[in-house]
Amino acid sequence: xxxxxxxxxxxxxxxxxxxxxxxxxxxxxxxxxxxxxxxxxxxxxxxxxxxxxxxxxxxxxxxxxxxxxxxxxxxxxxxxxxxxxxxxxxxxxxxxxxxxxxxxxxxxx
Numbered sequence: 001x002x003x004x005x006x007x008x009x010x011x012x013x014x015x016x017x018x019x020x021x022x023x024x025x026x027x028x029x030x031x032x033x034x035x036x037x038x039x040x041x042x043x044x045x046x047x048x049x050x051x052x053x054x055x056x057x058x059x060x061x062x063x064x065x066x067x068x069x070x071x072x073x074x075x076x077x078x079x080x081x082x083x084x085x086x087x088x089x090x091x092x093x094x095x096x097x098x099x100x101x102x103x104x105x106x107x108x109x
Contacts, residue, residue: 009035010093017100022107029056045074065108072102 013032016024033053040046052067075098082091 009039010090010097014093014096014100017097017104021104026056045071045078048074061108065105068101068105068108072098072100072105074098075101 013036016028016032021029030053033049033056037046037049037053040049048067048071052064052071055063055067076095077098079091079095079098082094
């Protein structure tokens with residue numbers, strides 16, 4: 001899991017996910033995904049992100065809703081585990097990302 005020095009990455013991702021993703025720049029979406037892939041190598045979230053990115057690039061919109069929901073749930077679960085270790089600030093940001101991913105799943109068109 002990323003160190004607390006990755007706060008800027010958390011904040012940039014949160015800011016990106018708070019916009020209307022239907023009109024989001026695909027290149028920027030890929031950039032954010034690849035940043036997280038780099039940080040999360042070897043984890044279940046890494047594999048989920050790789051699959052999500054490929055599905056998004058392939059234009060398989062019907063699969064994106066469930067994938068976003070799964071990513072959101074897994075991300076929130078990761079935040080809960082971090083809280084148990086006392087990493088409250090990082091856990092709060094990760095949980096917010098998970099919430100935004102879950103919300104985005106409800107707006108896939």
